[in-house]
Amino acid sequence: MSGDNALKTRILHLLELLTVNFWMIPLLFLVMATILSFVNIYLDRVLFTGWGEILPFPFYFKDADNFHSLLSLTASAMLGVTGVAFSITIASLTLASQQFGPRLLRNFMKTQFNQVVMGFFIGTFLYCVLLLQFSSTLEEINLTPVISLTTLLGLIITDLLLLVFFFHHTAMSIQADTIITEVHQELSERLEALFPETLETSEHLPAAALQSQEHERFETQGDVVRVQQAGYLQAIDVTGLRDYVTEQDMALKLAVRPGDFLMQNCGLGWCLNQDALDEAKQAAINSYLIVGNTRTAEQDAEYAVRQLVEIAVRAMSPGINDPFTAITCIDRLGNALAFLLNRQFPAEQYFDENARLRLQLKPFTFSGIMAAAFNQIRQNTAFHVAVIISLLETLRSLAAQARTPEQQSAIRKQADAIHVACQDEIKARADLEDIKACYQAVYRFLPVPSNSQ
Structure with a gap:
């Protein structure tokens, strides 16, 4: 059970990191363009070989030179448009960094619309390049690329519309009100996830009488748990950590919380344990903490x-x-x-079934x-x-x-x-x-x- 919760925390952390990576969605579009080009030319070879002589007008572009010219022109245009869009994106990022702060770059990078636009542009470019290769024997087999050409025309129209929307979106995204609204929306979502609705009772309240006794024992009798990896504490697998210290018959008090910077070998907290706190247990406790080079919003x-x-x-x-x-x-x-006035703050104390304090968090x-x-x-x-x-x-x-x-x-x-x-x-x-x-x-x-x- 502890392993499942630890895996869940790691997966959520990975998803958080992927949302702020600009390359993820464009990479998916490149994969989709590769598959689409192969599937389209295959269907054209199976379904439309030799149809140009029967119905010449609908299949005007069965001429290899015309088809290849259209592919080359589209690929060149898409590469140029992609460069322009990338330059505009860099310019807006620079302006936002100077006026609103470098930490706001994360919000621009996680904007999915910009990633989709770049993905469509480079995906169309790759689609054209691959079709040029796949259709190199167009005349020899009397192939009429109906599906490939229809898809290409659809991509061109979509790219032109996206280019217009991209200019509008960029102009709107660098306005102060828009940036503040987006940051506030993310703040609201995080608070909604981290702070549950107010409840009449709480599971950790019956054993609250032990708080003052255990609080004094941690710092006077407990062994200091040391940090093994320097960086920002991004997330804590609370359930896994609680289960581990319960299995080991220990009690742990953390002196840090998500968002704090951990210095190498500094005190992470105190542990009450009947046996000596060896390196293996120190490493096990540290394994339930996710540490990185930057602060993240997942639990902060x-x-x-x-x-x-x-x-x-x-x-x-x-x-x-x-x-x-x-x-x-x-x-x-x-x-x-x-919003927080009417919300319950997460529990800072976790007890076992015998009402013994096992985990104390910095709330x-x-x-x-x-x-x-x-x-x-x-x-x-x-x-x-x-x-x-x-x-x-x-x-x-x-x-x-x-x-x-x-x-x-x-x-x-x-x-x-x-x-x-x-x-x-x-x-x-x-x-x-x-x-x-x-x-x-x-x-x-x-x-x-x-x-x-």
């Missing part, structure tokens, strides 16, 4: 959040000075946080995600009154929906930090009064802290 709840933050921070830089883009990012971040928290969403924007927005007001209005909307003390405390902490940060930077009294009014509006939806007088 803050990945897409940081993409929106990067767009907002760059928009407020002196070279760009676009507060409207920053406000759009804040609106999207606020919507994502509002994502609402306050942590809110800090990742707003801290850098707040720190770079001291002079932008409109952005400050947008932050406070977003916090007011979140405060009206907050249900737990943690959520209310995180909102209060952000509101206080924003209000304090702008006091020394904003000089106009009218602006300060507007900011103060928004700040007070946030507190109208928050209960008074218990330690306040």
Whole structure:
């Protein structure tokens, strides 16, 4: 069972990597073009040999020279169009990297429409080249390439339409609103997958009384588990890891979570074990962690959040000075946080059937995600009154929906930090009064802290 879950995690990780590879779909189109050219010429040889003399008009292109000229012309044109499309793609990637940040290149590379267009272009080119080879004896066997020619004409029409749509799509894809919408959509999908709907009960709650006892034992009595491969922690096979430590009669506490960078030989966590933690067990624990050179979004709840933050921070830089883009990012971040207000965060503790703690994870928290969403924007927005007001209005909307003390405390902490940060930077009294009014509006939806007088 543990092996099945580990395989599932590896497969999901592989699919995540394939979605950001630009070559995958074009490669499939090349394979399809190879098969299509062979099948079409074979069917033409079987079905339409000698038909040109019976029905000459529909089969005008049975002439070998005309057919070969059309194939050569199409192949040359497709190669040129592919070069133009590739140049436009590189130019748009360069512009996006400079204005919105290099990490946004991943979103452009995973756009399936661009991959399909490039696949059609190079697939048509390969189809023409292969047909030139397969139909080299066209006149000798009196072959009329009906199916091959019909397919070729269909590909030409499709390529021309795709070229027009490609220009339109490229012009739309480099607009700030489009990029922000796509990043927000990915963020929503990740949050939907990582954070389940709120439940009345949870399986890990009955044994929660053991939390404080085990928490102290891990760091004082546990053996340190070392990292064996440096890089970003991309995913954890939680089910497989839980089953392994249960089978070995161990308890494990991880001090890292997806998105963290692991340094070679640094502490990964602590393990409570009756026997010594040997190299084999260390390697086994590390095998349930997927480590790579870059951060990925598959289990990292803050990945897409940081993409929106990067767009907002760059928009407020002196070279760009676009507060409207920053406000759009804040609106999207606020919507994502509002989604989390009514969601249950994944369990951080896993117990066996005897209510013994087996696995303790480093959890994502609402306050942590809110800090990742707003801290850098707040720190770079001291002079932008409109952005400050947008932050406070977003916090007011979140405060009206907050249900737990943690959520209310995180909102209060952000509101206080924003209000304090702008006091020394904003000089106009009218602006300060507007900011103060928004700040007070946030507190109208928050209960008074218990330690306040």
